[in-house]
Every structure is written in C-alpha cells, then in structure tokens.
Amino acid sequence: MQSNNLARQPLAQRFKARAERTFGAWGIFFKGFLKHPKMVGSVVPSSDRTIAQMLAPVRWNDVKLFVEYGPGVGTFCRPVLDKMPRDATFIAIDTNDDFIRYLRKTITDSRFIAVHASAEDVEAIIAAHGFDHADYVLSGMPLSTLPDKVAENIAAATHRALRPGGAFLIYQFRSFAYDLIRPLFDHIDHGFAAWNVPPCHLYWGWKGRAPKDSDPRA
Numbered sequence: 782m783q784s785n786n787l788a789r790q791p792l793a794q795r796f797k798a799r800a801e802r803t804f805g806a807w808g809i810f811f812k813g814f815l816k817h818p819k820m821v822g823s824v825v826p827s828s829d830r831t832i833a834q835m836l837a838p839v840r841w842n843d844v845k846l847f848v849e850y851g852p853g854v855g856t857f858c859r860p861v862l863d864k865m866p867r868d869a870t871f872i873a874i875d876t877n878d879d880f881i882r883y884l885r886k887t888i889t890d891s892r893f894i895a896v897h898a899s900a901e902d903v904e905a906i907i908a909a910h911g912f913d914h915a916d917y918v919l920s921g922m923p924l925s926t927l928p929d930k931v932a933e934n935i936a937a938a939t940h941r942a943l944r945p946g947g948a949f950l951i952y953q954f955r956s957f958a959y960d961l962i963r964p965l966f967d968h969i970d971h972g973f974a975a976w977n978v979p980p981c982h983l984y985w986g987w988k989g990r991a992p993k994d995s996d997p998r999a
C-alpha cells in the first residue's frame with residue numbers, strides 16, 4: 782500500500798525525499814547553495830571550532846532573546862540552544878523556505894522559532910513575538926553578495942534591535958562586514974577561524990561598552 786503511494790508521488794518529490802534521507806543536513810544545504818548561490822554563499826556548513834570561537838564571548842545567563850540570521854540547516858542552532866537558559870527564546874530568520882521547513886521539522890525545542898523572512902525585518906519580527914530588544918544577533922549571511930542596500934539595511938536594523946550591551950556576531954569569508962558595522966557599533970572585536978571551509982573572519986560588534994573580558998583572542 783505504502784509503496785503504491787510512493788509510486789504515485791511525482792518523480793521530483795520522490796528524488797527530493799530520497800536526497801534528504803541520503804544526505805541529511807549537508808545535502809539540503811548543498812541543494813540550497815545550488816539554488817541560490819549568492820544568498821547562501823558557501824557550500825559547507827560552519828565547523829565546530831568556528832561555532833565555539835564565535836559563541837565564546839556570549840554571556841549566556843543574560844540571554845532572554847537570541848536571534849540568528851541565515852541559520853541554513855541549523856549548524857549554530859543546536860549549540861546555541863544547548864547553552865541558552867531554559868526560559869530564553871531563539872528566533873532564527875532565513876529567506877530560504879527549504880531551510881525553514883527543514884529546521885521546523887528537525888528542531889522541536891519549544892524555545893526555538895523559525896521565521897521565513899528577511900533579516901531586514903528583524904524589528905517587526907521580534908516585536909511580533911513580544912520582545913523590545915534582542916540580547917545577541919548572530920549572522921552567517923554572505924553580506925557582501927546580498928542585493929543592493931540589503932546588507933546596510935540589515936546592519937542598521939540590527940543595531941536598533943539590540944539592547945545596550947548586546948552584540949552583533951558575524952562570521953564572513955570577506956572583511957566587508959567590518960566596514961559595514963564600523964559606523965554603527967561602539968566597539969568591534971575581530972577573530973579569524975582558520976579551521977573553516979573556507980577560513981572566515983569573525984566580528985563581534987558591541988552596542989555600548991563591550992564586557993571587559995569580551996576579546997575572543999584572550
């Protein structure tokens with residue numbers, strides 16, 4: 782009976798389901814890259830070392846709302862959820878519908894909300910979920926290849942969305958992000974993740990004063 786139903790599915794749907802089963806998260810990510818190379822910007826999800834280095838300065842006890850832009854298949858989502866307080870909220874925003882559907886299917890943590898939208902709308906999105914500000918915003922988006930003005934709009938909206946003392950965490954293959962956030966943020970820490978494919982720059986843009994021990998290289 783089940784095999785009859787399967788046989789009735791269109792070929793493309795059957796191929797998609799088989800690819801998802803066979804290649805899991807990496808397959809979905811690679812497919813996302815083939816579909817929208819400029820929006821996805823990478824063929825491989827971030828490495829564990831990059832994740833640990835990027836998240837090192839976060840003060841987890843202070844987190845009420847953590848926002849991620851461009852979560853892809855959720856490489857950062859699980860480590861963030863593992864560290865977040867039980868009563869905190871995590872909003873992940875991505876323009877790719879396949880990624881959002883995959884995240885909703887695979888992450889069932891009640892603190893996690895996956896939103897299909899552009900990061901430009903972050904203020905409206907967090908307000909719709911009852912928050913005035915975010916404590917941290919993490920971005921893995923290819924900021925330098927986004928359509929005209931989108932990166933500038935996202936940087937400005939993020940600065941407005943963060944609470945004083947909060948930070949914009951960015952990992953990027955190019956140093957473009959530094960010039961983008963420099964006019965807005967009071968203090969920017971910089972790191973480099975050599976163990977990533979490809980290696981990438983890490984930036985922590987602090988709104989207001991950075992905590993004394995924020996420097997990730999220390």
Ligand SMILES: C[S@@+](CC[C@H](N)C(=O)[O-])C[C@H]1O[C@@H](n2cnc3c(N)ncnc32)[C@H](O)[C@@H]1O
Nearest residue numbers: 821826827851852853856875876877899900921
């Ligand atoms: C390099 S991938 C991030 C991969 C993932 N975070 C990781 O660590 O493996 C970039 C992501 O940004 C998303 N993206 C591109 N433009 C966006 C926008 N304006 N708002 C939200 N997400 C966007 C893409 O759909 C893609 O999921």
